[in-house]
Amino acid sequence: MLKRTFVSIIVITVAIFWTVPDWAGETDTININTASIEELVKLKRVGPKYAARIIEYRENNGPFEKPEDIIKVKGIGPKTWELNKDRIVIE
Numbered sequence: 240m241l242k243r244t245f246v247s248i249i250v251i252t253v254a255i256f257w258t259v260p261d262w263a264g265e266t267d268t269i270n271i272n273t274a275s276i277e278e279l280v281k282l283k284r285v286g287p288k289y290a291a292r293i294i295e296y297r298e299n300n301g302p303f304e305k306p307e308d309i310i311k312v313k314g315i316g317p318k319t320w321e322l323n324k325d326r327i328v329i330e
Contacts, residue, residue, distance in 0.1 A: 267281065267326065268326050268327070268328045269282060269323075269326055269327055270328050270329065271293060271297070271303055271306065271309055271327055271328075271329065272297060272302040272303055272329055273330070274293075276290040276291060279293055279294070282319070282322075282323045282326065282327070283319070283322040283323055284318070284319045284322060284323075285315070285319065285323075289312070289314050289319075292313055292315070293309065293312050296311065296313075302329070303329055306329055307320055307324070309327060
């Protein structure tokens with residue numbers, strides 16, 4: 240019985256520490272005017288292809304004026320904006 244309880248505690252502890260980095264990472268803000276591809280792909284529904292489009296857009300059109308301007312990027316729509324609006328910033 241003691242061995243089973245100990246194993247359960249270990250499994251629960253590992254599970255908690257394994258999931259914390261994913262959970263904690265979602266609270267990071269991302270400045271879409273300066274972020275690299277590696278940073279932009281941390282946004283939900285943004286892979287390397289869309290991250291490159293965000294960078295290309297700001298290089299061709301200047302910096303974004305407000306966070307929601309990200310929907311001006313081809314392939315980034317209102318749903319992606321809604322999923323990430325608490326994390327996207329302009330500084």
